[in-house]
Amino acid sequence: MFKQYELPYGFDALEPYIDKLTMETHYGKHHSGYTNNFNVALEKIGSKATSAEEILRSLNSINDESLKVAIRNNGGGYWNHNLYFSILAPNGLKKPKGALLAQINRDFTSYDKMVETLSNLGISRFGSGWAWLSKTKEGKLVATSTANQDNPLMEDKDLTPILGIDVWEHAYYLKYKNLRGDYIKAFWEVVDWTAVEKLYEL
Numbered sequence: 001m002f003k004q005y006e007l008p009y010g011f012d013a014l015e016p017y018i019d020k021l022t023m024e025t026h027y028g029k030h031h032s033g034y035t036n037n038f039n040v041a042l043e044k045i046g047s048k049a050t051s052a053e054e055i056l057r058s059l060n061s062i063n064d065e066s067l068k069v070a071i072r073n074n075g076g077g078y079w080n081h082n083l084y085f086s087i088l089a090p091n092g093l094k095k096p097k098g099a100l101l102a103q104i105n106r107d108f109t110s111y112d113k114m115v116e117t118l119s120n121l122g123i124s125r126f127g128s129g130w131a132w133l134s135k136t137k138e139g140k141l142v143a144t145s146t147a148n149q150d151n152p153l154m155e156d157k158d159l160t161p162i163l164g165i166d167v168w169e170h171a172y173y174l175k176y177k178n179l180r181g182d183y184i185k186a187f188w189e190v191v192d193w194t195a196v197e198k199l200y201e202l
Contacts, residue, residue: 002042002052004035005082013090017186019175027085030170034077034149041070052079053160056153076149080130083164087199092192100193100200107141114143119184121145122165133163135200162199163191 007027012020042055045067049055056075062068095111096104108114114133121143122131129147136142136158144152144159152159165187172183 001039002035002078004031004078005085007085009088009090014088014190017189018088018172022170022172022174025174026166026170027081030168031077031081031085034074034081037074038071038078041067041074045071052082053153056151057157059154072154073149076151076154079153080149080151080164080166083161083199084166087163087192087195088190089192089195090190092190093194093197094191096193096197098197100197103139103141103200108143114141115188117143118163118165119181119188122167122184123181125167128168130167131165132161133196134159134161139200160199160202163196 011023011027014023038052042049045062045064047055052075055071056079059068059072062071095101101111104111104114108117118131118133122145125131125145125147127147129145130149130151131145132143132152134142134144134152142152142159146152146155151164152161165184167180167184172180176183176186
């Protein structure tokens, strides 16, 4: 049984960048639903896997096509949102430092260029999806985008996401309406780079 990430901050803690009602709906309805549906689907295939990463990296081993789709969508929604909510904080480290910053500078030339690259991926994603900052096994950083609740774990066994920008409308529409770019700009104000650094160093 996989458990939903427990928020260490209140639903209103990310105001004014991410509003309370959006957090209540996003976490309490959408993320909760993905978590429950993921567990139901896993029970149907009798999965004994101990990590969601293992499951998402081996989707092709699931023979039942309808259950594969259910696990892809809901398992992706579960894992993606666990990451998303875990790297946000009201008073987190505002900029990366140390080894992570050095790698950002190597792979993107600067922090600002990395923000621009990921922001553009999120803004240009047609329909629902995500923009990702992932690390390779060698520690290189890569920026990508996926549709729906897909993530790099499903597409490239060498990539592990360390930051994800949710660009589904449920992540921003109550406050920002159709202004996805404004939401993404606000997102960067509440990223906790201490949390992202820990994921980079794993």
